Amino acid sequence: MNNIFKALNDATRREILEMLKERDMTAGEIAEQFSISKPSISHHLDILKRADLVYSEKKGQFVYYSINTSIVEDLLQWVINLKSSKS
Amino acid sequence: MNNIFKALNDATRREILEMLKERDMTAGEIAEQFSISKPSISHHLDILKRADLVYSEKKGQFVYYSINTSIVEDLLQWVINLKSSKS
DNA sequence: TATTTATTTAGATAATTATCTAATTATTAA
DNA sequence: TTAATAATTAGATAATTATCTAAATAAATA
Numbered sequence A, B: 001m002n003n004i005f006k007a008l009n010d011a012t013r014r015e016i017l018e019m020l021k022e023r024d025m026t027a028g029e030i031a032e033q034f035s036i037s038k039p040s041i042s043h044h045l046d047i048l049k050r051a052d053l054v055y056s057e058k059k060g061q062f063v064y065y066s067i068n069t070s071i072v073e074d075l076l077q078w079v080i081n082l083k084s085s086k087s
Numbered sequence C: 001t002a003t004t005t006a007t008t009t010a011g012a013t014a015a016t017t018a019t020c021t022a023a024t025t026a027t028t029a030a
Numbered sequence D: 001t002t003a004a005t006a007a008t009t010a011g012a013t014a015a016t017t018a019t020c021t022a023a024a025t026a027a028a029t030a
Helices: A002-008 A012-024 A027-032 A037-050 A069-083 B004-007 B011-023 B027-032 B038-050 B069-083
Strands: A054-059 A062-067 B054-059 B062-067
Touching: A002 A012, A002 A037, A002 B004, A012 A027, A012 A037, A012 A054, A012 A062, A012 B054, A012 B069, A027 A037, A027 A062, A027 B038, A037 A054, A054 B054, A069 B011, A069 B069, B004 B011, B004 B038, B004 B069, B011 B027, B011 B054, B011 B062, B027 B062, B038 B054
Parallel strands: none
Antiparallel strands: A054 A062, B054 B062
16 A cells, blocks of 8 residues: 555656546657656656556557556555444 | 645554544544654644544543544545546 | 643654656667 | 667755654643
8 A cells, every 4th residue: 555655645646647547658648748857757657657556568669558457446445444434 | 635645645644544434532542553752643643634634623631533534535536536437 | 820641833854755867778760 | 780769777956754852832630
């Protein structure tokens, strides 16, 4: 959970996840949507990867990123658990 | 969302929420469960309050903390939205 | 009223992190 | 094989943060 919440504690990374929710994208396509440098985006993607929130796959010179819904599901369960079982 | 994720990006604060899920507690009772100082716990409680994840109510010398499930619900919706609508 | 108890505020410090530019690696195309 | 494109790594810096001790505030009790 630590890596997941660390990854989500940044507006840029949350936006990246919302973009990847719609379609898989390359690192460059993701970077285009922001006004920060490519290395910074690369760093954000690395943090998302370490949290297993995204996958990456290299195709030729491009690296495609996609969201990992099973980790999102884990997060969902954590939040649901927080809501319930209050006496 | 920023304040919510900032608040959740700490294992101590997440544990506090899990404790408050079970029952309301005073600041002192919460602090007892951890090996860090009371001022540090007070600081964590402040961050949880700023995120509206907890309420506090003073009763005599004691301050009772309780979880705010409506904000947990907002978080739940954010996560649910992240899961769905991928084409 | 003076002391104890509960909690927060203030101020300091070490660690983490978001960002940048420059350099490197890997792949494709001329 | 050289040049161009895509992406990451390296190294630096400013800002944020988790923690501490000491001091302050507020309420209860002797």
